[in-house]
Amino acid sequence: MDQSLECPVCLNRLTSSLKPKILNCGHSLCTDCLLSISKKNPSLCPLCNTQIINPEALPYNFFILERITHLEIKCNTHRDTVADYLNRQSLDGKCSLCISQADHHNYIDLIDFDLADFLVQKAIDIEIENPAKIPTELRQKIRKLHNESNEVKIQRLKEVLKCLQVIKCQTHGKNGTHVNMTNGAIQCDQCKKTSNSISLESQNLSGQLNDRILDIASKVNSFNIPFHIREQLQVIISKNSEEKISILVKLLDIKNTNPGKVSISTCNSCSQEFSYPNNMPYRLPCEGIHVICEICANNSDKCPIDGRKFIKERLGKFEVKLPYCCNCEEICDNAKLPILSSCGLVHCKNCSKTKCICGCEHSVNTENIHSISKFYSQLYECLVIKCINDASPATHFFPSEMKGYCHRCAQGKRLEKIEEIDLEGILISECYRKSREIGNKLTPLLAKQLAELNSFTNLKKLEFFHILSNLNSPIAAPGAQKAIGLLIPEPQIKSFYIQRFNSVLPNPSIRSSIKPWFIDLKKDQIEVFCFQSFKTIYLTGVSISCPINNTEGVLDYLHVIKGDSFAGNLEAQCLSNIKLQGIVMDIMFKEPVLIEELQRFLIVFKIIADFVYKGNPLDKAELKGQDGTEFEVFEANAKGFFTNGQGNISGPLIRLFYRR
Structure with missing residues (x-):
């Protein structure tokens, strides 16, 4: 429970009957404790020993009192008593006296329990699962439920549950017969x-x-x-x-439904993982999950499991739209991780701990990088776009606005399910249509990217469309909320590299998490990037963001340190006082730095500027090099510094260059 809602003396929960009063010194006590203290001479605050003057006339702490009345619920039997328990089914409240005569198993103990969040989440979940049964007016009330008191939340949730008791006709909305x-x-x-x-x-x-x-x-x-x-x-x-x-x-x-969801990641014949888009899975015309890769389909005419013959020309590839977990059917994004089981099925990180739907229990080490399905990772990287409201994977798309929405944000909107449309085809055709509209405003760099559009990920295609859409307005105009950003120029260095983000946002007018990186010169801001490689490599250089609009800026210094804190050994130092100009500067070290496998390293650097270009958190790329070398980012042991662009979201360090 929030300690601000407790009396600091008796530690009892403050209620609308046990009201808090404000002392002369500013501390608040419950009325019982204040009454007890006022009987002493002199009456002193138990927290700071300040004398209490005229305790009977002290005012109530209406700020805390308002919070209390907003959060508490009353006992259904004793309406003047605050409820300590809530019935899971009937949503009736009971005080400590009433609960002694009831079955505890059906009740939630409200002490140290976030009742408000529980009620809101339950109401939203029921609405999402039963959209046809909840009236529009009640759906709108549910959307505003966060601002209501707990008593109102319970009343709304009871209304929602009541709607579920009647089975409605899907065509006419009347009671079903x-x-x-x-x-x-x-x-x-x-x-x-x-x-x-x-x-x-x-x-x-x-x-x-x-x-x-x-x-x-x-x-x-x-x-x-x-x-x-x-x-x-x-x-x-x-x-x-x-x-x-x-x-x-x-x-x-x-x-x-002709399934567009593939739940298996390995070929039943060669046991190798599929790859997108070069070696996709083919479903065979026989019982069970008999799926082979395109290479095996070209070299065989029999099912490797039951021997049934098939004609390759009559087989069809899986039209894979999104990478789903075979268990919970949620999209396997970078947070959930697609874990490959020994049976070939792919689960998200959460479901990998449960019994597999094949009936077996697989011991999977979710921390092992080799347990992650490369095929599903390819699908996620190439096919998934993000919800316009947050970074979660989009399941629906609005072609007229070219925006993606997750399943929660899609509620109440007439949107297309991504798994049912040709999203890639829509993105490509819209990009070409937009390029024809802008005509001679298409720069040589954008024309080159348009020619390479087919090789872009869906997310990069969508971003490219928005870049073309915003060419008619100044990108850096004050308050330009729709400016998606510029693509990072291709690196000049001819060696392997990893790219943390695909684009940068050059809007200096608004300081927020999706705008250019603001460097606080008054705080002597220092950036720290902590990473490790899953292969031994030689770090040869980095790419640093430059100040927007070609204003003055300098990379003061850059160090590479072994370990995850400043106590490590200095491995290399980039040339100091390098002038930053353009969008991104590719900078090479005098000598390459040995990055040992699974060993953490810090890149510590300082930029003298106000605003610099930054990575876009809406299209964060996987940390994987051109040669397939995989990396991982950590929070550095460096309190007070801007680690990995604050919370591993973004920052001025855009690329790492390396060789093996």
Whole structure:
């Protein structure tokens, strides 16, 4: 619990009945403690020994009192008493006296529990899972739920739960009377009934749903059924009719959809990982998850598992849109990590600790870089774009605005699912259309990038479109929120390099996490970049961001230090007092620095400037060199400095050059 909501003397929780009062010295005590202290002579503050003057006339601390009344809920039986427990099902509050007569297992102890966050998250999750059942007016109230008191949050959540008790017709929005066993649709009296429609009041409904669900499940590739549905199928008898109808609809969707989700990362024939886009998986026309790579499909005409013959020309590649975890079906981004199991299936980092959907338990070391699926990493790097509101992977796209949205931000919007559209084709065609519109404003550098557009990742294509869109307005204009930025120039150094980010944002007018890097000269700001390589390399140079608009700027110094703190050994020193000019300066060391495998190193440098170009956190690239060498970034043991651009988000160090 927040200590500001406790009395500092008795340590009891402050409530609307145990109101806090402000002393002359500024400290606040509950009314009981103040009454006890005021009986003493002299009356002194227990925290600072300041004499309390006229305790009866002291005012209440209305700031704390307002917070208290906003957060607390009342006992349903004793309305003047603050509730200490909350029923998970009925959402009724109970005080300590009432809970002694109830079953503790159904209640949440509200002490040290963030009730506000729990209620908001539950309401949003229910709304997302049941969008058709929640009225528009109630959906709008849920969106504003963060600002309401806990009492109002509970009332809204009760309204949401009440909406779920009625099964609505998907076509007319009326109360449902029948269910169509062919497609799982709920029908009302206004709908045209078919021979496969069964009344929701039928006594045989539950049994018929059981038979229908198990029949569909037997015809669906089991590896395409998400883990949570597989678990529900095992206890299908215990489910109510609404839950069974929901499971039926999900199974029918899986059965009727041409799957664009690939859950396996290795070929069933050669056991090698697929690669994008050169060696994609092919699904064979036989039972089970029998998938082979394009190379094996060209060199064989039989399934390596059951021997069934196939004709290569009749096979189709997986039209992979996004890299999904085979268990939770969430996108495997850089945070969740696509972990490759020994069975060939790919899980996110969270699901890799659970039992695999193949039925086996695989011991996977999620910290081992070799456990990460390279194929899924390729898919993520090449195909995924980011939500316009944050850095999470986008699952939906708005072609008219050329913006991506995650599944939460997509609620209530008429958007296209990325897995159902040709996103790459849309991005390419829109970039060419925009280039024709701007005509002679297309610079030679942009024309060169347009010619190389097919090799760009989807994220880089989208960024390139926004760059073309903003050529008609000054990029550095004050308040230019839509300026996505300039692409970092190709390096002049002909050696391996890693590139932390794909673009820089040259807008000096707004100091925020997505604008140019502000260097505080008054604080003598020093940048620290901590990294390690998974192979032994020789660091030969770096790329440093330059001041925007070609203003004066100097790289004061740059050191490479072995270890993750300033106590390490100095390995190399870049030439000092280097003038920074352009967008990015490629700077080489006099002597290469040996970077030992799995050994942490610091790059410590100081730039004398106000604003410099910076990496764009919306298109952060993986730390992987041109030759495949993988890197990892850490927070340096250097408090008070700007480590990796504050929180490993961005900063002036753009590239590392190295050789092996």
